[in-house]
Amino acid sequence: MNNLICQNDIKMLIATLRTIYATQFNKNFPAEGKNAIPMNMVEQIASNTLAGVMPHQFQRGLVLLSTSGKTFMPSFAEFRTLCIGQDWWNAEKAWVKACEYTKIIEHKAVEIEKDVFQFQEITTIAKFALDQVSLLIADGEMHRAKSEFMSVYSEYLAEAQLKGRVQEWYQEPRQLTWDNDQEKQVEHVAVSNEEAQRHLNDLMAKWNLKNRKIHKPQELKPKAKPLNTPITNEWPDPFEQPDAYLKQCELDGCVVPATIRKQLGGGHV
Structure with a gap:
């Protein structure tokens, strides 16, 4: 038994199925005959199928089961979809959303409450799976990209549900923007025509080589030796x-x- 929903929840589910779909339940899970299935085994199968389902999700699934009005009894796997279908995208829907995401030119956040904005274009798991197949999409191998996307997405979806996580939206990284307020604070002060002309004349004077003052390099002169300087190392x-x-x-x-x-x-x- 998992630590998310208890044994009483499983018994409640089986009781609801036996009440609403009595004939179909007895046919699928006969209590007598050579095809009889022990009820404890049915409960174990249901418990394994609903692994990772949160209590609030389970209660919502029971409400939808009781009010759906469908004439065919859902399987335990279909009941699981009723529980988490509104919290998590299935692999097929995630692929459709991922394809739509690749066509977005400008990402826009929505205001979920006053002054609180959030991107709700793709989930974190779907974005991760999309990144894994981005090269295949770029090469035009859409059939293979979809197959691998759904495989990766389903694997990480099951892992997230087992850990009791909830679906999260992928948030686009913040882009660097120019601070307009800072730009407004810098005011340009124009100089007078006389001052501008003076700066121009100084610049032109530096460019004019004829007006440049070129320092003459130092002239090196040999030192004169006295005539009576003795000769060292004189040969005989x-x-x-x-x-x-x-x-x-x-x-x-x-x-x-x-x-x-x-x-x-x-x-x-």
């Missing part, structure tokens, strides 16, 4: 110090030809 004179010269060539890796080496009279290479 090859004629005055031939041995020292040849030794310095050897340290720096310079090869001195044999002819010059003989002329200098040194023994270093």
Whole structure:
């Protein structure tokens, strides 16, 4: 037994069906014979079928059942539709509403009470199912889109009813709008012709290269060295110090030809 409607509610439903449709009830659920169905089993089937139905929905279904005037006894599934049909769209109706929703160019909210507006164009579950098949619709595969939409919608509808949720309208996200009041607060103050002409002349002067003051770049000049500046790292004179010269060539890796080496009279290479 679910936690939404109690066992007494199920017994009330069966009693109402047996009273209004006595002949059909006994034919569908015989109490005797080889096709007899125990009443506790009938109650269990009814309880399972009505899982997720709220008490107020159940009471409305009983009223509609008693006042419908139909000559054929509804099944438990049809009675469930009587209970929740006004609270939830079935899959077929949800698909029709979803198709209508895709054709809306400008979404408009309705005033449900004073200064309270609400969008009532599509339900949250229908919008979710529509988003799942939007690519199929864009590709023109409407038959497949409808099939998958109804499958997804029916699955989430059953889950929502089992959780005792009520149908909710999908609310369009708020769009950013320009604040007209803020725009009105900013007032443009015109300047005089003389001031406008002065600003124009200043601008033209900046654009005119001839009137620009171009700073001359700094000129770099080499510093003069005094004449008596000593020379550092001076090599030995090859004629005055031939041995020292040849030794310095050897340290720096310079090869001195044999002819010059003989002329200098040194023994270093």
